[in-house]
Every structure is written in C-alpha cells, then in structure tokens.
Amino acid sequence: MLSARHLEHRYDGRTVLAVEALDLEAGRITGVVGPNGAGKSTLLRVLAFLERPHAGTLILDGHPVRTSQDRRLARQAVTLVEQRPFVFPGTVHRNLLYGLSLHGITGRDAAARAEASLSRLGASAMADRAARQLSEGEVQRVAIARAIALQPAVLLLDEPVSGADRGALTQLYQVLDEERRRGAAIGFVSHQLEYAYRWANRVFALTDGRLSPLTPDNLFRTTLSEAAGPQIVRAGPLEIEVVTDKSGPATLLIPPEDIVVSREPLHSSARNQYTGRVTRISDDGRGGVTLTVDVGVDLSARITREALDELEIQLGTELILSVKAMAVRVF
Amino acid sequence: MDFFSDGLRRGVELLFAGDAEVLGITLLSLRVAVFSTAIACALGIPLGFVVGTTRFWGRRAAITALNTMLAFPTVVVGLVIWGLLTRRGPLGGLGLLYSWWAIVVAEVVLAVPVAAALTAAAVQAIDPRVRRTALTLGARPWRTHVAVAREARFALLTAVVVAFGRVLAEVGAALIVGGNIRHHTRTLTTAVALATSQGDFALAMALGLVLFGLALTINVLLQLFQGRGGA
Numbered sequence: 099m100l101s102a103r104h105l106e107h108r109y110d111g112r113t114v115l116a117v118e119a120l121d122l123e124a125g126r127i128t129g130v131v132g133p134n135g136a137g138k139s140t141l142l143r144v145l146a147f148l149e150r151p152h153a154g155t156l157i158l159d160g161h162p163v164r165t166s167q168d169r170r171l172a173r174q175a176v177t178l179v180e181q182r183p184f185v186f187p188g189t190v191h192r193n194l195l196y197g198l199s200l201h202g203i204t205g206r207d208a209a210a211r212a213e214a215s216l217s218r219l220g221a222s223a224m225a226d227r228a229a230r231q232l233s234e235g236e237v238q239r240v241a242i243a244r245a246i247a248l249q250p251a252v253l254l255l256d257e258p259v260s261g262a263d264r265g266a267l268t269q270l271y272q273v274l275d276e277e278r279r280r281g282a283a284i285g286f287v288s289h290q291l292e293y294a295y296r297w298a299n300r301v302f303a304l305t306d307g308r309l310s311p312l313t314p315d316n317l318f319r320t321t322l323s324e325a326a327g328p329q330i331v332r333a334g335p336l337e338i339e340v341v342t343d344k345s346g347p348a349t350l351l352i353p354p355e356d357i358v359v360s361r362e363p364l365h366s367s368a369r370n371q372y373t374g375r376v377t378r379i380s381d382d383g384r385g386g387v388t389l390t391v392d393v394g395v396d397l398s399a400r401i402t403r404e405a406l407d408e409l410e411i412q413l414g415t416e417l418i419l420s421v422k423a424m425a426v427r428v429f
Numbered sequence: 430m431d432f433f434s435d436g437l438r439r440g441v442e443l444l445f446a447g448d449a450e451v452l453g454i455t456l457l458s459l460r461v462a463v464f465s466t467a468i469a470c471a472l473g474i475p476l477g478f479v480v481g482t483t484r485f486w487g488r489r490a491a492i493t494a495l496n497t498m499l500a501f502p503t504v505v506v507g508l509v510i511w512g513l514l515t516r517r518g519p520l521g522g523l524g525l526l527y528s529w530w531a532i533v534v535a536e537v538v539l540a541v542p543v544a545a546a547l548t549a550a551a552v553q554a555i556d557p558r559v560r561r562t563a564l565t566l567g568a569r570p571w572r573t574h575v576a577v578a579r580e581a582r583f584a585l586l587t588a589v590v591v592a593f594g595r596v597l598a599e600v601g602a603a604l605i606v607g608g609n610i611r612h613h614t615r616t617l618t619t620a621v622a623l624a625t626s627q628g629d630f631a632l633a634m635a636l637g638l639v640l641f642g643l644a645l646t647i648n649v650l651l652q653l654f655q656g657r658g659g660a
Contacts, residue, residue: 148561170569178565184558186576197566248567 099124099283100145100176100252105154107137107144107307114140115151115307122252122283127274129298130287130309137307138287139181142254145285146178159251174201177250181257183241185229190216193229194244201248215247216240218276220269235261242270246277253277255286259293268346271297295349295429315388315398316352328369328423335394338421339369342428349429354388356425357399360418361409368420372397376415379406391417432630440634448635455639457529458597458617465533466593469540473592474585476541477548478574482560492549498542507602510535514606527608532616535602540592547591551584552577583655590651594644 100122107115115137122128122145132138143149145156147169156163156172163172185193194212198204203211216222219239224232229240238261245253253274259267274297278284287304288294294301295317302309318333326343333350340350358364363371374393381387387406389399399419411417443451480491512518514526514534525531555577563576578585600618607614609623617640624633 143561146565148564173564174567176565177567178561180558180561182558184556184562186562187579200563200567200569200572244566 099159100285101157102145103155103157105144105151105156107140107149107151109140113307115144117141117154117307117309120145120302120309122285124251124281124283125278126299127278127284127286127297129294129301130285130304131289131291131294131301132287132304133289136304138289138304139256140307141304142178142256142285142287145252146176146254147172148178175250176252176254177245177248178254179238179241179245179256179258181260182234183237185232185237185240187230188228189226190221190229190232190240191225193240194247197244197248211247212243215243218246218273219243220266235263235266238262239266239270242273246273249280250282252283252285255284257288258286259288259290271347292429295351296347315354315396318350318352318395320348320350322346322348322428336372338426339423340426340428341423344428351427351429352397352421353425353427354398354400356421357397358420359389359399359401359405359409359411360420361416363418364420366420367422369423370421370426372419372421374417374419376411376413376417379411379413389417391419393419436630436634439631440638443631443635444638451632451635451639453612454615454617454620454636455643457615459643461529461532461536461603461616462593462597465536465540465596466589468533469537469592469596470544470589472537473541473544474548474588477545477550477588478552478578480545481549481552482574482577492546495542495546495549499546501539501542502601503539503599504601504605506538507535507605510538510602510606526606527610527614529607529614531606532603532614535606536596536599539599539602540596543592543595544588547588548581548585551581551588554584555580586651586654590647593647597640597643 102117102120105115105117105120106113130138130141140149144151147156147163150169158172158175161168163169186196191212194215195208198208198211213222213225216225219242221236221239221243224236224240229237232240238258242255242258258270262270274284286297300311302311318336318338320331320333320338322331322342322345323329324345328339328341330337330339331350338350338352342348358366358368372393374391374397376389377392377396378390379387381403385403387401387403389401389411390396391399397419480488480495510531511526513520514523514531515521516526525534559577559580560573563573568576598618600622603614603616604619604622607616607619609615609619615623617636621633621636621640624630624636
C-alpha cells in the first residue's frame with residue numbers, strides 16, 4: 099500500500115533516517131520499535147508526507163509520489179496520529195467534523211461518521227466537551243477517532259500505547275484490528291517491544307535511523323483466556339503451558355537458551371516437552387550452537403558445542419525439547 | 430506649572446466645545462490611518478505569513494530586512510516618497526503630492542514592515558503541530574494557513590493594532606509629503622507640531638488628548654477582544 103525505498107532524511111546535515119525499504123501492506127499491522135531519538139517520529143512524518151525526505155521515493159498504491167500535488171493527494175489517503183496529538187479549539191465533535199469537512203464530507207453524513215468513530219473508541223460521552231480541556235489519554239483517543247473517521251488507506255500512529263490505561267488499550271487494539279480488517283495498512287512506532295509483538299504482524303527495529311527486521315526465533319501468536327495463573331494455549335500445532343495474568347491477543351516467546359535438549363524424555367519439572375528431528379545445525383564460532391528442530395513447527399534451541407558432541411547430535415537426530423512453563427515469555 | 434495646567438484645562442475645554450477645527454483634523458487623521466492600516470495589513474500580513482511559514486533561499490535575510498525596516502527613520506521615508514511623487518519625480522504625473530493619499534502612501538511604506546514582521550513572529554511561534562495536524566487531516570495549503578491564522582489570531586490582531594498605532598502617531602513623513610495643509614492634509618500629529626511652534630499650547634494639548642484617547646480606546650478594545658476570546 100505504502101512503500102518507502104532508499105529513504106534518507108537529514109536535520110542540519112546530520113542523517114537521522116536511512117531506510118532502504120519499508121512496506122506497509124494493506125490489511126496488516128507493522129510495528130517499529132526503537133529507543134527515544136532513534137528517528138521513529140521522523141520516519142512517521144516522512145511516511146505521512148508531512149516532511150519531504152532528502153532522498154528516496156515513497157510509493158503509494160503503486161504510484162511514486164513526487165510532486166507537491168502528488169503529496170497533497172497522498173495526504174488524503176494517509177493520516178498520522180502524533181504522540182501528543184493536537185486538538186483544535188471547540189468541542190470534540192467539531193474536531194472530528196473538521197477533518198471530515200477537509201475530505202468533502204459534511205452535514206448528516208459527517209455527524210454520523212463522527213459519532214460512530216467516537217463510539218468505537220468509547221469516547222461518545224466526550225463529544226460535546228471542549229477538546230482543549232481533555233486529559234492526555236482522552237486527547238489521544240479523540241485524535242484516533244478523528245483519524246479513523248476519515249477511513250484512511252494508511253493509518254500511522256506514534257506511540258499509541260503511551261498515556262492509555264489498560265481498558266483503553268484493549269479497545270484501541272480492537273479498533274486497529276477492525277481497521278486492519280477493513281483493509282487499511284497500519285503502521286505504528288513504539289519504544290515498548292511488548293506492544294509491538296502483541297499487535298503487529300511484522301516488527302522492525304529502528305536504531306540510529308536504520309531499520310532492521312526483528313525476527314527472534316520461537317515467537318508464537320496466540321489468544322490467552324481470562325484465567326490467571328498457568329494455562330495451556332494453542333500456538334499453531336503446539337500446545338504450550340504458560341504462566342501469565344495477561345489475557346487476549348498475545349505473543350509467546352520461548353527463549354532458545356531456556357530449552358533443555360535431550361535424547362530421552364526427561365522426568366523433570368519442565369511442563370512442556372516436544373519431540374522432533376534436527377533440521378539445521380549452525381555454529382556461532384564462539385562455542386555455541388543453534389539447533390533448528392522440527393516439532394511441527396521449527397523451534398530453535400541454543401546449546402554448547404560440548405553438549406552437541408556429547409549427545410552425538412547430527413542432522414535428522416530425534417530430540418526431546420523441554421521448556422518450563424515459567425520460562426515462556428508472554429508479550 | 431501654571432502654564433502647563435492652564436494649557437491642559439483650555440485644551441479639554443476646546444475638546445468638549447466640539448471645535449470644528451479639532452473635529453476635522455481628527456476625522457482626516459482617522460481616515461488616513463484606517464486606509465493606510467488596511468492597505469499595509471493586506472500586504473504585510475500575507476508577506477509575514479510567507480516569511481514565517483515557508484522555507485526559501487534568503488529567508489533569513491528577508492527577516493533581517495523586515496526587522497531593519499521597522500527602525501526606518503520616518504523622515505527619510507517621507508523624503509524618498511516626496512522625491513518619487515514630486516512633479517519632477519518618476520511618479521509626479523499622478524499628482525499625489527500634498528494630498529492625503531500621499532500621506533497614505535508614506536504610511537503604508539512605514540506600516541507594511543510592522544505588519545509583516547509581527548505576523549512572521551506570530552506564525553513562527555505557533556505550535557508546529559497545528560500545521561501538521563491540518564495537513565494530515567487532508568487540508569489544502571490555504572486551509573492550513575487558515576488553521577494557523579486562527580491559532581495566531583490574537584497576535585495577528587496585535588499586529589494590526591500596532592500598525593494602526595504607528596500610522597496614527599507618525600509625524601515626519603506625513604509632514605513632508607502632506608505639507609500640513611489646513612483642511613486637506615493636516616493630521617493630528619502635524620497639527621500638534623504646528624500649534625506648538627506657533628505657541629498655541631491649548632490647541633496642541635487638545636489635539637494631543639485626542640491622539641491619546643484614540644490610542645487608549647483601541648488598546649482597550651483589543652484587551653476586551655482578547656479577554657472574550659480566551660482559551
């Protein structure tokens with residue numbers, strides 16, 4: 099939907115962004131994580147056509163966006179919700195109507211869309227309040243409502259999880275998921291890895307303006323039940339016992355270092371045991387080895403070179419992988 | 430001290446007697462000031478917007494030039510306009526010299542930098558999120574300018590009032606290009622200068638009080654407007 103190629107952006111001669119390729123695809127959520135000052139907000143402003151990059155191309159819906167006229171039209175399809183969103187004076191309702199009027203939507207249509215958007219974010223009660231008197235979290239909800247009312251093809255959000263309480267976050271995730279299903283390409287940046295994994299279909303890391311795919315091994319998307327404490331969840335073909343007080347959509351991570359590898363089933367405290375054959379052995383050259391074991395899905399386990407030799411592991415060797423429920427990280 | 434208080438008292442009497450001379454001068458002054466301010470703001474505010482919001486080569490030089498023009502000696506501006514409008518000058522054919530329009534021309538030249546510099550400062554001080562938010566919601570450039578102007582409305586109003594004040598209080602250029610002709614180009618300030626030099630302290634005082642009253646009224650109106658608009 100929106101693609102960036104060879105982007106470069108500078109402030110006062112200093113390169114703050116150097117992104118080779120980034121694709122925000124329709125119907126998918128893309129998360130970018132990075133520390134403060136990594137260039138996350140700049141990236142979003144460039145993607146939203148609010149700042150013109152010094153080099154590189156942005157391609158919207160297959161068409162390169164080059165001229166000012168192109169950029170103006172592109173802004174009709176791409177909307178950014180800033181980290182500290184700006185609201186105009188007047189009521190919340192008027193703020194939503196303003197955006198709609200800029201898209202040529204007025205009268206009853208506009209009022210209906212404004213109300214529907216606010217209601218999706220649980221902000222209907224705020225409609226007649228003065229936008230400038232809202233709390234930070236409320237402003238953010240209003241700004242997101244204002245953005246989704248426009249039904250943008252590309253929705254960009256800067257730190258959407260900051261300032262929101264837990265209930266608001268669940269609602270926000272639902273809204274983003276609905277937007278994704280509507281076919282919007284959604285991109286958000288956050289310094290919280292946890293939310294990037296929970297919400298995004300794909301996660302990238304941004305460091306010093308450079309983007310790299312973040313694909314740690316052994317990540318599984320799942321949905322947790324309401325029950326607190328240990329629970330068994332399905333993640334693809336695996337059943338994984340986890341201990342968490344979280345609920346709803348989540349990402350599970352089995353750290354490759356925390357997997358115990360054996361030739362025979364272990365009588366141990368490990369609640370999760372999987373059997374499979376070794377499909378790959380890669381030596382890191384520093385005494386460590388990463389095994390890829392097909393247990394229905396590929397699981398990576400890190401062991402030492404000595405352990406590999408001792409257990410006489412080769413490609414095709416059948417192994418038992420054991421993981422404590424407590425070792426499974428839940429995001 | 431007697432001389433001063435006596436002059437002040439007679440000035441107030443003159444004012445309240447509804448002196449035709451004082452009224453005529455006041456109306457002419459207001460006419461010149463309103464026309465000059467309107468034209469100067471129509472030119473200066475858009476200019477200030479461009480300088481304050483767009484990035485272009487030589488922008489810093491333009492801001493320096495505007496700020497320097499704020500301090501232009503008014504007699505020099507008067508002199509240059511006189512040179513242009515005099516019968517032998519390049520614009521002599523217009524026959525404007527020693528008319529109230531000549532004063533308007535000079536005052537516009539003096540007030541445009543005021544309106545432009547204050548507008549540029551006002552829009553530069555506006556939160557950059559205003560522009561970004563309007564743009565990302567789909568605003569065309571002119572709607573974005575409207576959004577910024579709305580945020581800066583009090584500062585822009587101040588620019589108008591300061592320009593008006595400059596025009597109303599200006600004496601040097603008005604004297605040179607207007608000629609201080611009775612019933613034609615005699616403004617409040619030029620009349621005060623003349624009356625003082627002729628020793629008519631009471632008349633000068635009456636006119637001075639009018640000037641002071643006008644300045645006060647405008648500022649009170651500005652305060653009221655800002656107070657009501659709040660938030």
